[in-house]
Amino acid sequence: MLRLIVARLIGAVPTLFLIVAAAFFLLRLAPGGPFDAERALDPDVAQNLRRIYRLDRPLAEQFWLYLVSLIEGDFGPSLHWRDFSVNELFAKALPVSAALGAEALLAALLIGVALGLAGAGRETGLGARLVDGAAFFGVVLPAFVVAPLLQLGFGLTLHVLPVGGWEGGAWRNQILPVFTLALPQIAIVARLMQEGLRDALALPHIRTLRAFGLPAWHIQAHALRAAVLPALSYLGLAAANVLTGSVVVETIFGIPGMGRYFVDGALGRDYTLVMGTVVIVAALVVFFNLMVDIGYAWLDPRVRDE
Amino acid sequence: MPTEPHLSFRNLSVAYGPSSVVKDVSFTVQRGEVAAVVGESGSGKTQTALAILRLLPAQATPSGAIVFEGEDLLALSARRLDAIRGRRIAFIFQEPMSALDPLFSVGAQIGAILRLRMGLSQSAAAKRAEELLDLVGIPEPARRLRAYPHELSGGQRQRVAIAMAISCGPDLLIADEPTTALDVTVAARILELLMDLKRRLGMALIFISHDLSLVRRFADSVQVMRNGEIVESGPAAEILSAPKQEYTRLLLAAVPEPRQARPVGDAPIVLSARDISMAYRLRGGWLAGKLEIKAVDGVSLTLRKGRTLGIAGESGSGKSTLGRALLKLIPAQGAIIFEGRNLTALDRAEMRPLRRFMQLVFQDPYGSLSPRMRIGDVVSEGLRVHEPALTQEERDRRAARALEEVSLDPDLRRRFPHELSGGQRQRVAIARAMILKPRLVVLDEPTSALDRSVQIEILALLRNLQDAHGLAYIFISHDLAVLRALADEIAVMKDGRIVEQGEARQILEAPRDAYARALVAAAFGGDEV
Known part of the structure; x- marks a missing residue:
């Protein structure tokens, strides 16, 4: 290991x-x-x-x-914001984006897995139909459609949540952007879990467990471990998707994260700033893929021995 | 003696939608007896076995009754059924590879049954699991408990499955082709173990098999199934000595006829190979040392026109690798001379014109034909490469002729592979090789995926084609009974080396090498050669 x-x-x-x-x-x-x-x-x-x-x-x-x-850990001076170094800019923006991304991933994992399990029953059952439908909308609706709709509904009509801003990370300001960012990932994770569990329950070794009269919870536990693997391998990709998705979401909700540096830096040819964001994003993606590999090896002994 | 049978099937039928795969099956199993259910693929034998513990897929609907000690298993509540599953009736599945969960250690899987079904504590379960592994003949049981299924050989995995099956001391054991996926020498030992355990633990055994000659050695009663129905049943001694049904006789006689010895003559040498070696490097990464597996190790052979060299060996012996190396499909060391031409130095482009004369037929008639191509296109595809000048009509005519030559209806050219049976598909694979008029054909287990009765037909076809065209065959098989139907000479391979080589008759009747002897004994049971 x-x-x-x-x-x-x-x-x-x-x-x-x-x-x-x-x-x-x-x-x-x-x-x-x-x-x-x-x-x-x-x-x-x-x-x-x-x-x-x-x-x-x-x-x-x-x-x-x-x-x-x-x-040496130095991203150099920003060529556009000439009073700041890239490190100084990131020191403010990175925690904001990291919080947003981590929460979105966590939401994708928790809600996605829960929905997937709920929908893993009979294909014609109500649970399965609901998950199918929700997953479909989650995947096809782009963030720039979802976000304004949420702002209209919860912000301007119901007045329960702010339409934008960060306010130093107040929880009320986080709900809408996190949900917008997580939505497509929730849908994909739910589908992966749903299909993974269905496939797992049809595996021959699950039949072996039934042949020994083992209790249903024990059989579910075995099936779940096999079903988690495809969803787990998607998480590396999900992390990358959340990172790129945050550019749009941060812009729409006016959040002072990394996203704007990506866009502004590229348009203004701020070489060091763009390079800094590229390095950070690449390192994060590599890191998440490493986490996925470790998780996979932990769950699957065949991978461990390779 | 108890008068009531232990288990009785009463008009069991299993339907998938409108079609029945098991029809009106009735028979009984007495306490402590070995009841064999024999039939070819599609006979419904496995469906019958799965129905006992209600393990059929959800879309199957069983009807009738399966009565175990006065209770109908098909009508029992799920709770009562779970009480019987494993405790009273246990199941051993065919595929030891997929029957165990790859994500859990062997000890965890046996331990779970002991804890959840027998109520043992964690430590008592671990101790008992170790005893069970010892009982089924796994060396170093304490260490093996921590092993995962992929770390065990096929035979060891099947032993683990048996250990699980006997862990709760069942009265009835159902074994569905428990040795079919294993090498012959391993299968013989697993069978011995099963019979020994049955005697010692006093279990009844329902043994599902396609192989009547295997079953004859230990069964008390035999049910012969065909197309979902029992066509003949009764005490084993009666059925095996005086079968009433034509089909039973066919199954019993279903060992292919040995080929008559033919004089070597001075036919020209088609292929000769010297010192063929091929090593795989296991990918060990930068931290692990280099690890080389010699799949083929210094093999030399000669093959004359019109003759067959059989290559025998168990899985992992390197026989398939050798077959591909001889055709230069994989890079290997050593010299290969085909019809007087040294192939050793030829590159891919230089090999291409020779390829049509050296063809290959694969084991799996399901995987080797593209599912999206029509049979006619599959058969004539080689012509596109080797005779590009041919017109579409001429190719189609040749495909029809090639199909006729392998005794298939030429109209099948418009069909797709999934519409054909396994035997028909293998004929298509042979036609695809024959259309190019090859001079050497490597047959890699061409009959292993087929039922015995179909095997015999394919072997007869191969023999006729050889006689008609003077083909040289390299015939790779793990099955000596099949091998002797076609081979003039046999080479026995083990761990990449040829341990014995010679005239087929001599190898089969008086093998000198110890391993060759074990292989022959396992294949023919020592009672007939």
Whole structure:
């Protein structure tokens, strides 16, 4: 088990390196630069700026310098918000986004699994039909439709929840964005659990348990463990989906998270800011996939031995 | 002696919608007896067995009665039934691979039954589980309790399944083809174990099998099933010595005729191979050391036109790997000479024109035909590659002719594989090879997935095709009875090496190597060769 974790961690290093390299060079391929404005800067000023931010060095050297500072944990200065370093910007925004994402994932897991179990009965039963229907809407409705509807309903009509803002993470402000972000994930997890449990109950070794007259709860426990595996492997992907989904949700609800840096940074060619968000997102995705691998190995001895 | 039978089937039928797979089955099982239920695939024997403990799939509807000690199992409440399941009547399934939960250790699975059904404490259950593993002949039982199913061999898994089945001391054991998925030498030992346990624990046994000649060794009574009905039943001695039904006689005689020895002659050599070796590297990652498995280890052989070299061996012996290596489908070391041409140095492009002369027929007639292609296209696909100039009509004509040659209706070309039976599909697979007029055909267990009666037909077909076209066969099989129907020579493989090689008759009658002897004994039961 420990060997698996160490091996995966070491395997993550080249993955992260490739992502950083690809993002770094692709960004430089995009036309324009961080200091372009409506009115062109004085050539000397531009030259000075480029020298200060070391953008006048050869590209390979810039890449090397970036890697070195990255290893030291320094994302560099923001090229757009010139009074702040990327680290300072993230120190404020990351906890907000992390809270939002973690809550959405947790909701997806809890509600999704519960719904999946409820819908795992007979295919024509009421539970199964409800889960089927809910899952369908959850998947097809995009966040930019769900969010305004929720704002209209709960904010403007019922006046029970605020339509936006963060207020330092007040629980009332969190409910709508977390739900919007979690909805498609809830639907997918529910479907995976539902199908996983149905398939598991038809497995030959479940029939073996029935042949021994073992109690229903014992049989359910065996089936559940087999059914969790497909849902678990989806969680890595779900984490990535939540991260990208948060860009839209944070914008709609006006939440001061990482999402806006993604968009603003890319539009303003704020090289260091975009690179910082890319590194953070990539590291999170790698981390969640590692968690999934560990969970999988913990549940399935066949994986453990590979 | 008790007058009332232990278990009796009274007009049992099992229906799936409008079609019945078990029809009006009635028979009884006495206390302590071995009752064999024999039939080919689709005869309804497994459905009959599953009905006893109501383990049939939800869409099946059983009718009639199965009376166990005065109670109808089909009418019992779920609660009363659960009290009988495992405690009084226990089940051993065919597939030891899938019958155990891969996610739980062997000890946890046996322990759960002991705790939940016998009321043992955690520690008492662990101790008893260890005793049970010891009883079914698993070495180091204490250590094995912590093992997961995938860490055990097929034979050991079946032993674990047996340990689970006897854990509550049942009066009746139902074994559904318990040895079919196992190698012959392993199957013989599992059977011995079952019979020994039955004697010692005084259980009755319902033994489901497709193999009447296997059952003859220990059954007290026999039920022969066909198409869901019992066609013949009675004491084993009577049925086996004087079968009344044609079908029973067919099952009994269903060991293919051995091939007559044919003089070697001076037919040209089609294939010769020297020192073929092939190693798999197990992926060990950067922390584990390199681990190499020699699947094939220094094998040499020669095959002449019109003759068959049989390759015998159990699973994992490397026989299939050898077959693929000889056709250069997988990279291997050593020299391969096909019709005087050294293939060793040829690359893929250079091999391609030769491919049509070296064909392969696979074991699984279900998996080897694309389900989305019509039979005619499956059969003629090779022509598209090797004779691209042919017109569509000419290809279709050839496909029809190839199907006729394997005794199939040429009209089947418009059908899809799922509309055909297993035997028909295997004929299609053979037609697909034959349409290219090959000179060497590697047959990899071509009859193993088929019922005996179908096997015999396929073997006769292969023999006729060989005589008509002077084909050279490499015939890979774990089943010596099948092998001797076609092979002129036999090579016995174990752990990637040939342990004995020679004339078929000599290997089957007087094997010198100890392993070859064990294989022959397991295949023919020592009572006939």
